[in-house]
Amino acid sequence: MKIEIKKFGTYLISRPEGRDAALVIRNQILTPANARSVELDFNEVKVLTPSWLDEVLQEIFKTIPPTDVQFLNTSNASVKASLEMVLSIK
Amino acid sequence: MTDIELTEIKNWFETGATSEVIKSNFCSNRSEFNGRLFRYESLLTKSFSNDCLYLVSSSIGEIGNNCFDHNLGFWQDEPGCLFIREKNFCLIGDRGQGIKSSLAKVYTLSPQDRSYIQVAFEKIVTGRAPERRGNGLKYAKKNILTCGLSLYCVSSGEEVEVGDSLKSKFQSLLGIQLKNSGTLTLICW
Numbered sequence: 438m439k440i441e442i443k444k445f446g447t448y449l450i451s452r453p454e455g456r457d458a459a460l461v462i463r464n465q466i467l468t469p470a471n472a473r474s475v476e477l478d479f480n481e482v483k484v485l486t487p488s489w490l491d492e493v494l495q496e497i498f499k500t501i502p503p504t505d506v507q508f509l510n511t512s513n514a515s516v517k518a519s520l521e522m523v524l525s526i527k
Numbered sequence: 528m529t530d531i532e533l534t535e536i537k538n539w540f541e542t543g544a545t546s547e548v549i550k551s552n553f554c555s556n557r558s559e560f561n562g563r564l565f566r567y568e569s570l571l572t573k574s575f576s577n578d579c580l581y582l583v584s585s586s587i588g589e590i591g592n593n594c595f596d597h598n599l600g601f602w603q604d605e606p607g608c609l610f611i612r613e614k615n616f617c618l619i620g621d622r623g624q625g626i627k628s629s630l631a632k633v634y635t636l637s638p639q640d641r642s643y644i645q646v647a648f649e650k651i652v653t654g655r656a657p658e659r660r661g662n663g664l665k666y667a668k669k670n671i672l673t674c675g676l677s678l679y680c681v682s683s684g685e686e687v688e689v690g691d692s693l694k695s696k697f698q699s700l701l702g703i704q705l706k707n708s709g710t711l712t713l714i715c716w
Contacts, residue, residue, distance in 0.1 A: 450561050450588035452596060484584045487666050488592060514578035515585035522666045 438471040439509075443481040450484065455492030463496050472500050480510035487522045494523060528613065528700075536609070537701045540620055540711055543604045555607040557595045564588055567612045574614070574716055579674035583716075586670045589663035590712050591619050598623030603709065616715040625683035625708035644685040671714065682710035 442449070445458045467475065475497060479485070497506060503524075511517050528536075535546040545553075554560035564587060571580055594608035601624035611618040627643040634652045636643065646652055648664045668689050671678045677690035679697045684704070688694060697713050705711065 448561065448565050448584075448588075450564065450585075451557050451592045453557070454561075484581050484588065486585050486589050486592070487662050488589060488596075491662070513581055515581040518582060518666065518670060519585065522662050522669075 439476040439478055441478045447483045449489040450486050452488045452492055455489035459493045459496035474505040475501055476507045476509055478509040479516045482516055485515045485519045487519045490519045491523050533700050541707050552609055552611050553607055554610050557592055560591045563610055582670040586667035589667050594621035597629045618713050620711040622709040627683040642685040644682050644687045648687050676716045678714050680712040683708045
């Protein structure tokens with residue numbers, strides 16, 4: 438299952454926005470049939486914060502083990518730095 | 528900024544007095560703040576290449592959203608944050624409860640800690656326990672250093688500096704000691 442993060446926006450800043458995205462992912466995108474593994478595609482995301490990302494990953498990790506979550510197109514500096522920060526404290 | 532505008536910022540921080548410069552730079556909610564941050568990119572692109580442009584935007588976003596995350600129910604008057612966007616610096620301020628008050632609810636200073644504000648920028652501790660949060664200011668500090676910027680933050684009489692010292696510049700702009708529990712952060716490049 439691939440989730441294109443840009444569909445939530447290209448400036449992903451606040452926790453409440455991250456929480457909203459997490460709920461959409463949980464309730465409308467991940468289903469019991471496809472929730473075994475997931476690819477998060479950050480293509481075209483311009484600004485990401487650890488706060489937004491933390492809310493999304495907390496929700497995903499409730500149903501999918503971290504080892505089954507892959508991150509694609511993470512070359513943007515804020516994407517890379519946010520992933521490093523959030524994954525280092527999980 | 529003119530001296531008059533700086534005086535107005537100082538007055539707002541200390542007393543809540545509004546003026547034209549405050550009204551035109553005040554964000555009443557996080558959506559307004561995020562919208563202004565989005566539009567700030569056109570000015571930031573004149574100073575930063577892609578990597579630092581996005582790291583700086585992301586760090587400003589974390590600091591600005593902290594104003595809203597940590598002050599719900601504790602605003603001294605009108606909820607919101609001041610967001611001054613200039614070519615070579617930005618200033619983010621709120622009249623909330625301050626970092627010390629927020630952190631003191633969940634963290635006791637150890638003998639090694641200098642202040643609550645220093646802990647906020649250096650340790651993973653959240654003022655919103657039991658939620659697992661509290662990495663935003665560490666993230667901002669790391670990016671400020673990576674991109675060669677400087678930061679000075681003052682809150683409840685405590686202060687912290689990242690990068691080159693901005694204390695004298697801050698004090699020449701806004702005075703020696705600001706009297707308020709809220710938080711003001713100056714980032715220069």
